[in-house]
Amino acid sequence: MNNDPRSHGLWERTAPPAPDAVPLRGEARADVAVVGAGYTGLSAALHLAKAGARVTVLEGEAVGFGGSGRNVGLVNAGLWVKPDLVPAALGLERGERLLALLGAAPRLVFDLVAEHGIACEAVSEGTLHCAVGNKGLSDLEDRARQWQARGAPVRLLDAAEAARATGTPAYAGALLDARAGTIQPLAYARGLGRAALAAGAVLHTGSPVVGVAEEGSRWRLTTPGGTVSAEWVIVATNAYTRAPWPEIRAEIAHLPYFNIATAPLSDNLRGTILPGRQGAWDTKAVLTSFRLDAAGRLVIGSVGALRGTAASVHRAWARRTLRKLYPQAGDVPFEAEWYGKIGMTADALPRFHRLARRVVAFSGYNGRGIAPGTAFGRVLADLVAGRIADVDLPLPVTAPEPIGFRAVRELAYEAGAQAVHWGEARFPGRALP
Incomplete structure (x- = not known):
């Protein structure tokens, strides 16, 4: 537009x-x-x-x-x-x-x-809310218990079930919400x-x-x-x-969020990634989201704005994350990128x-x-x-x-996400598994 x-x-x-x-x-x-x-x-x-x-x-x-x-x-x-x-x-x-x-x-x-x-x-x-490590799994256990107490159709998947549902062994578990x-x-x-x-x-x-x-x-x-x-x-x-x-x-306060989409995956690749067609995101503070569209494009996103020097940082992060989660699709070209603003209270x-x-x-x-x-x-x-x-x-x-310190919050959101994605490239041991 x-x-x-x-x-x-x-x-x-x-x-x-x-x-x-x-x-x-x-x-x-x-x-x-x-x-x-x-x-x-x-x-x-x-x-x-x-x-x-x-x-x-x-x-x-x-x-x-x-x-x-x-x-x-x-x-x-x-x-x-x-x-x-x-x-x-x-x-x-x-x-x-x-x-x-x-x-x-x-x-x-x-x-x-x-x-x-x-x-x-x-x-x-x-949808699948994916646990990063034991801390993330503990968070999802709380969410599952609280929703189930209200009769919601949510189920906590263990690591093996999460791997089958997402197509990656990266997560310690996942919360499957059948309503979504x-x-x-x-x-x-x-x-x-x-x-x-x-x-x-x-x-x-x-x-x-x-x-x-x-x-x-x-x-x-x-x-x-x-x-x-x-x-x-x-x-x-x-x-x-x-x-x-x-x-x-x-x-x-404005929280920027971007998405980057691959070209359509081949039928063989598509069957190995989110085979149940759920959308997914993880438990990290600077989270990762990923889903497929109807044509089989993999859309991966996170906090950040695609402008200035941040655009190349976030683009490189998306490529690294794709290779870690789905090595078989790690070199599929990207064909679209975009971002917008989330309103945070x-x-x-x-x-x-x-x-x-x-x-x-x-x-x-x-x-x-x-x-x-x-x-x-x-x-x-x-x-x-x-x-x-x-x-x-x-x-x-x-x-x-x-909201208090709105300008500071917005700067922290944007600059902080860029710093996290930049840091993951230089300290890979701290990156997403």
């Missing part, structure tokens, strides 16, 4: 065309204005339009331009934090409600894909956009909101080409938030805000955008439609609070 091959990489090359949309021109009216055409905004628009609401979506760039079109494509259940920490932070009732919602969120994604015929390479065969899976993330976002349009929503791309004002009982949103008057406003911009809601950007939990009267937002997805974004979009639709109240929400209503 925007003639930048490192913005969406492989996903832009292989996704179906974006839904038809043009910039807003003139004045429009709606019941609900949705700002942002990612998973949350489009899910909210789809569910509202299906219920008969007049919905207008305003997107500053293109459908899936932000994290929705750049991520790895793992449709995971739950959050990054361990399940028991959620009710400890939010209270028992609300915490368990959030876990139940996000535990079922991958099913919502795959059901929407089936219902609306979204061509997005959906594979619901689970993979998709082509930009294709899914575009498919949600087409589904929302078919349900009656209006979609305008190239229409950044540059101003918002309250006019009586309604809100007027201004873009460079026109205005929308609406009773409700849903702000669904997360890590890619710009004006006029800077408080959302202020509460999250101070405690790795998402937020719900009432930014003003009838202006609502979720933010801070902390690297779990696909399933939570889809589920939170439906929650917003239910809230706006009056089907639920604040007391029924999976998160408390909070005011945005600026």
